[in-house]
Amino acid sequence: LVINIAASPYHAGKGRLRERMLATRATDNVSCVAMCNLVGGQDELVFDGNSMVLDQDGDLVAHAPSFDEHLLVADLDIEGLYLGRLHNPLRRTEALAAYARSVERVFVSGPQDVKVRPPLPEAISPYLSDEAEVYQALVTGTRDYVHKNGFETVIVGVSGGIDSSLVATIAADALGPEHVVAVSNPSRYSSEGSIADARRLAGNLGVRLVIVPIEPAHAAYLQMLEGLFAGTEPGVAEENIQSRIRGNVWMALSNKFGWQPVLTCGNKSELATGYATLYGDMAGGFAVIKDVPKTLVYRLARYRNGLAGRDLIPKEVLEKPPSAELKPGQLDTDTLPPYEILDPILEAYVEQDRSVEEIVARGFDEPTVRRVVNMVDRNEYKRRQAPPGIKITPRAFGRDRRLPITNRYRN
Structure with a gap:
């Protein structure tokens, strides 16, 4: 079980991106992954929770609510994990080398009676719209x-x-x-x-x-x-x-x-x-x-x-x-320009680092694009004098995008 204690800040759609990334890591390493993420705000950043547990196949086992502190409890199929690792040839050399190393053994306690309990109900909170x-x-x-x-x-x-x-x-x-x-x-x-x-x-x-x-x-x-x-x-x-x-x-x-x-x-x-x-x-x-x-x-x-x-x-x-x-x-x-035109141009230039030529190629009027880009730059x-505010896009002004004020280059 890989435990990820995280303070991963939010932007729109980040929760699903995290799940894809963690699912990839779980399958790559044939390991269960439990990601425990911070909840709350700090200056520009907001931490959205969305803690989750994934099995060795990258499938979601449990998922906590968004923006809410929550105790997430899940059952893991350890036998299935063992069989998966047994039949997976990845890192076989490293695994054999590990067996060859001497390991200090520390006695903690003898066998204990384990009470059989029913499996936990599924705890997968849906993502928000x-x-x-x-x-x-x-x-x-x-x-x-x-x-x-x-x-x-x-x-x-x-x-x-x-x-x-x-x-x-x-x-x-x-x-x-x-x-x-x-x-x-x-x-x-x-x-x-x-x-x-x-x-x-x-x-x-x-x-x-x-x-x-x-x-x-x-x-x-x-x-x-x-x-x-x-x-x-x-x-x-x-x-x-x-x-x-x-x-x-x-x-x-x-x-x-x-x-x-x-x-x-x-x-x-x-x-x-x-x-x-x-x-x-x-x-x-x-x-x-x-x-x-x-x-x-x-x-x-x-x-x-x-x-x-x-x-x-x-x-x-x-x-x-x-x-x-x-x-x-x-x-x-x-x-x-009308906001229906302005906002996609700003997203392309500010958040995606697209050039004027690339934005025009998306079907926008070139004089309008150059005018908008010039307004952003100047x-x-x-x-720089604005108060801090909440980041909800992949690239926010100030924290993520901070360019020199004095800049002769204008192309």
Whole structure:
């Protein structure tokens, strides 16, 4: 019996990959394998458990649940293992040499009466679905980051959009709704629908909602900078002022009441392309979905609603086009390709190390691919300043993919 005491970190689909690897090792060595894996979160990493026992043929004998501490007990067919090794010619030379070595024998006890007991029932917990395992990883990682660091109550800035709605839901599941404070900071560009969606979400989750309009501070900023900005067209600078005011409000509440950390709500698609504001929506202590692509954000929200059997995250949030609402009529697609196109390009470039030519060969428009790659490359400096967040893909920014900020090479 080969015992593997493991701390193997999670990414989506890792459990099945581990089983294939261990099954190969078991058959290669004609040995039973018991892998005992860690459960819990540590900074960016989440350990998913999924401990398992395999026989000498690589067949699964027992499998523990995902993301749950569990005592796994299994019967092993030692006689079958012996016969398998007896008839397997692999390592025959090494085995014969072992018999020739002198072995010190230590007497422990004489023969004991062994009570015959019935075989144990099968203990094979099924793997979770793709969405279920990612969602549980995010809940586990958030819960352990907060609790293990001695925090208690967190802040989530809720805009009425899909990202903040999902983060607030994960936080409520991880910590309990009584330990989540949702903060809404409407501006002159916030739609009535988004404000209503934030209220509905907070009500559905049972979390406290604090509303702090930012218009007075926004107007003061514009007035303060009016002379310097005179003669220029309004643009990103004016838009990002709003985001940075919100970040200041969250941190002020965190400092005053000890609500920490602030959970940021940027997803992997946004952080990859730099569609985020330094010292604004990036302000906080833990980035729950920083490794979750936007298209997966929607799938997770629908999964959680299905689990609840109702629209825990309001359907209006899922149906409206995503927008930062920092100027009239703004949509994410004003700046980014549609997420259905963007996310596969990012996966190929960031996680699979594919070149522009290889990505174009998959059927993507070359100008779009080059534009996306350029956005990823030039926004390394932003990602370097982002808080830690949970790894759920094979290659996460920061821990797995960390490139030089200063790099003249552009091909």
